[in-house]
Amino acid sequence: MSQYKIIFTGPVGAGKTTAITSLSDVPLVKTDEVASDMTKQRKAETTVAMDYGIMNLSDGEKIHLYGTPGQERFDFMWDILTNGGIGLVLLLDNSRTDPFKDMAFFLKSFGDFIQETGVAIGVTQMDLSTRPTIDDYHQHLQTLNIKVPVFSVDAREKKDVSVLVQALMFSLDPGIEEE
Amino acid sequence: MNIKPTDLLPVSLYGMDGRTHKTMTFFLQGPCKGTAKIVDENDALVDIIDADAIDAKVILDHCLARKPLRPIIILSLETLKIENTIYVNKPAKTDEMLAAFKEAKNWLNGKKKKPAKPRKSKKVVQVDVEPEQEKVTPKKKSRKDNKKDDFELSTETKVYSNPLELKKTEKHKAAMLIDEQNFSSFIGIVPGIDFNDRKQWVKASYNPRQYYQGYVQSAIKVAYEKGQVIKLNSGWKPLTILPHSHELWLDADDKQLRAFAGVVVNSVQSGGAQTMSISAVNPKNESFSTELDKFQEINAFIWKLACWTSKGRYPSALNLSEPVYLKRWPNFTRLVITPHAMRISALLMTGPRTILDIIKVLQVKPQYVFVFVSAAYAAGILEQSKRQVDKVIATKEPEKKSKQKKSLFSRILRKLRG
Numbered sequence: 142m143s144q145y146k147i148i149f150t151g152p153v154g155a156g157k158t159t160a161i162t163s164l165s166d167v168p169l170v171k172t173d174e175v176a177s178d179m180t181k182q183r184k185a186e187t188t189v190a191m192d193y194g195i196m197n198l199s200d201g202e203k204i205h206l207y208g209t210p211g212q213e214r215f216d217f218m219w220d221i222l223t224n225g226g227i228g229l230v231l232l233l234d235n236s237r238t239d240p241f242k243d244m245a246f247f248l249k250s251f252g253d254f255i256q257e258t259g260v261a262i263g264v265t266q267m268d269l270s271t272r273p274t275i276d277d278y279h280q281h282l283q284t285l286n287i288k289v290p291v292f293s294v295d296a297r298e299k300k301d302v303s304v305l306v307q308a309l310m311f312s313l314d315p316g317i318e319e320e
Numbered sequence: 321m322n323i324k325p326t327d328l329l330p331v332s333l334y335g336m337d338g339r340t341h342k343t344m345t346f347f348l349q350g351p352c353k354g355t356a357k358i359v360d361e362n363d364a365l366v367d368i369i370d371a372d373a374i375d376a377k378v379i380l381d382h383c384l385a386r387k388p389l390r391p392i393i394i395l396s397l398e399t400l401k402i403e404n405t406i407y408v409n410k411p412a413k414t415d416e417m418l419a420a421f422k423e424a425k426n427w428l429n430g431k432k433k434k435p436a437k438p439r440k441s442k443k444v445v446q447v448d449v450e451p452e453q454e455k456v457t458p459k460k461k462s463r464k465d466n467k468k469d470d471f472e473l474s475t476e477t478k479v480y481s482n483p484l485e486l487k488k489t490e491k492h493k494a495a496m497l498i499d500e501q502n503f504s505s506f507i508g509i510v511p512g513i514d515f516n517d518r519k520q521w522v523k524a525s526y527n528p529r530q531y532y533q534g535y536v537q538s539a540i541k542v543a544y545e546k547g548q549v550i551k552l553n554s555g556w557k558p559l560t561i562l563p564h565s566h567e568l569w570l571d572a573d574d575k576q577l578r579a580f581a582g583v584v585v586n587s588v589q590s591g592g593a594q595t596m597s598i599s600a601v602n603p604k605n606e607s608f609s610t611e612l613d614k615f616q617e618i619n620a621f622i623w624k625l626a627c628w629t630s631k632g633r634y635p636s637a638l639n640l641s642e643p644v645y646l647k648r649w650p651n652f653t654r655l656v657i658t659p660h661a662m663r664i665s666a667l668l669m670t671g672p673r674t675i676l677d678i679i680k681v682l683q684v685k686p687q688y689v690f691v692f693v694s695a696a697y698a699a700g701i702l703e704q705s706k707r708q709v710d711k712v713i714a715t716k717e718p719e720k721k722s723k724q725k726k727s728l729f730s731r732i733l734r735k736l737r738g
Contacts, residue, residue, distance in 0.1 A: 145728065153340075164736075198731045210343045217351060227728070263653075268485055268492045274566060279648040288669055292653040295492065301653045303736040304495055308652060308662055310729045310736075315666035316682075317729045 144225045145202070147306065149192070150209040150251065151232035152243050156265040156296030157208040158192045160232060163299040164306070165194025165206055191222070219250065228309045229260040232296065233278075236270040241281050248287065261309035263294030263302070329356040329421055331393075332364035334383070335373030344368075351414040355421050364390075366424045371396035372410070380405075391424035488615040491567065495652055497737075500659045500688075507658070507691060508582060508631040515632065515686050524690060525636040526629065528698065530586045532556070533622075533629040535596045537698060540568075540618060542598060549603045554596045556580055560606060567615050569606070574624070581628035617654060619699050624656045626698035632687030634675065635697050643672035643705040650696060658695070659688045672705045 149157045162169050169192055192208030207222050223229075231247050233240045244262070248255065264278060273281075278291045290308035294301045310317060331348075333341055341358075348356050356366070367383045369376060371394045383392055384404070392405040400407050406420045406427075485491075498506045513524050528534040535552060536559065543550040543561040552559040557576075560569040570577070585596070638644065646668035652661070663682055667673065673681070678689050696702035 153337075196732070196735055198735050200731065202728070202731065204732060204735075218346075268488075271485060271565065275651045288648065290649040290652075292649075292651050293492075294653055300495060300497075303738075304497075304653045304657070307733060307736050308649065308666075310733055311662045311666035312669070314726060314729055315663055315670065317726055317733060318663075 144205065146205040146207055146222075146226045147228055147230060147309075148207050148209065148223055148226045148251075148254075149230045149232065150219075150247055152234055152237060152247075154237075155232040155234040156263075156294070157232055159296035160230070160263070160294070160302045161192050161194040161206045161208050163296065163302045164196055166197045167195050169194050191218075219254075223251065223254040226254060226258060228258045228313060229255060230305060230309060231260055231262045232294065233262060233264050234266050235264050235273065236266040240264070240273060241278075244278070244281070245285075248285070259289070259309060259313045261290040261292070261305050261312065263292055263296070263305045265294050265296050267293045268295070326354075328354070329366055329425060330359040330364050331356045331366045331368050332361045333358060333368050333370075334379045335370035335376050340370070347412070347417075352417055352421070355418060365428060366391045366393060366421070368393045368395065371398075371400060391427045393420045393424065488567070488612050490613050491615055491617045491620075491654075493654070495655055495657050497657045498659060500685075503632075503659055503687070507627055507687075508578070510631045510633055513633075521640065521686055524633045524686070525638075526631075526633045526694075527636045528626070528629060530584050531629045532580055532583070532585055533625050533698065534586070536625060537622065539598050540622070546600075548600050551599050551601045552596060553599065554585075560601060560603075561618070562603065566618050568618055568621055569611075569615050570621075571611070571614055577625065578628045581625055582631065619651065620654045622698050623650070623695045626695040627656055627658060627691055630691050630694035632691050634690040634693055638675065638693060638697065638704055640675045643674050643677075644668070644693060644702055645672040645705050646696060647701045647703070650699065650701060655695075658691050660684045661688075661692050664689060664692045668702075 149161055151157055158169065191210045192206075194206040196204040196206060198204065204227075207226075209222060210218060229251055231244070231251075233243055237243060248260070251260070262278070264275065267275075275291055275293055282288065282291070290305070290312060292301070292305050292308065294305055296302060333344055336344060345358055348358060361367075367390055369379055369383065369392060371380070373379065380392070380394075380402070383390070394400055394402060394405045394407050395410050395412055396407065397410045399409065406423050408416050408420050510524070514520050515524065528537065532554065535554065539550055539552040539559070540561055540563075542548075543563040547563060549563070550561045552561065557570060557572045562568065572580075634640070646665060649665055649669065650661070652665075660682060663684075664678055667678060667682060675689055675693060679686050682689075693702055
């Protein structure tokens, strides 16, 4: 069976865990807990800290949902995570001091992967902090010559996360239709 | 104390939450393998402090007071020079971390480096993304690359948030998805037009100025131009527009709005009488605070108003045979999503297309495309292309994905739509 993944990234507190929980068909598994089981047979070096969920498709295919570790600065893990990925969901926390700086950081860090696949951006916490607006994000992206979906998202709402991932799918292929 | 180069340096971590602690463990066990191990505070010989933590100063004072001679490694986004500490810039790179451990070992072995003179800490220069940078595709950074990263995460301090905003529930409501089955009942029907007859498409247009939509759009334009709170008095329900917060206030539910949206208010038959007026208001004199759920985001309001006014028609200002282009993706999570709206958006983001072309390529009913362009045009994110080159150069067909990929994406869509 193929290993298709959708990667969720963003700064700490942006809602990656919550978003994956909203979509996952299984309770969220922290791979360090899995590793705890595995350490019975393997060494302790397998400890990692990332979120993992699964979307089960109708034909038995699984889409793996990975959230990058909260300590995003350890970029050596990202190459491993993005291998086999079909797209990136970038969640940004609108209540942080400089979400544009965060956005630039992640778009640069995942630049190669985004070029090969695509990205959709979800802006969380807009009910707490209304600025910058979604239009502001688009204007900022324009300076980077990037045109991607940017949506206001409540990571707790399955509908919001679903619409965001749908937009990612359509941006990868506008011609797709629901099977 | 003599620490051998091969000894694992026992370190303790401070100022890191559970997940960061675990990731740091992975980092020390992985790329920094064989150098350090994480232990309890009492067993450690070196302290590692995340200086960007809220209580970092308290932690540092505690560490210095408890064990003045213990080396302290400071991790920070800001360049810091604090006496008796070893600074590592975030994002922490393997070689810098290893160098810090080496210095700490030397310190413990009596080869203590002369403490740096305390200097004013200076903020990391905030590097804006260069406008001329066309693509965010950096060369793959090697771990041996010592060049300082120009792109960094912002600090984590939360900005002040408005608690009232949480009560404006209508503004932050999730999207309403309208499928093909419910389209007509939701949008309404225009009598006298057979959308199955292509020849009748030409007359399937409408002029927003004859409806409430046109007046609302004009009032919004005035509010933004003047930077003033404006009230639109329509003889129906007053609408207050607050441009600074991109919201409006209306004491009417969607059912009432939908009913009024379809009423012609400015027709030739009525002698072109304009029954609406605008006036500047002082928001302090309005009773908004008691009815926060009646606030709506301006773009979302215009979008649905245009859908209900259009009823599957397109604005008369647009030509079906001239290309249109989309400036940006609509914020779909906060909008009414009509059938195939996301497909239409994705297609238009690949380049300008005529409305007729969109119908042909996506093989969808014209009403779905017409209502989409009506809403997007009203929201100001869709325009008719004026450039000659857009007419001459045919837009490339979207890159065809493999059947396998296409099928996978379709199945994912089906799953997401439940």
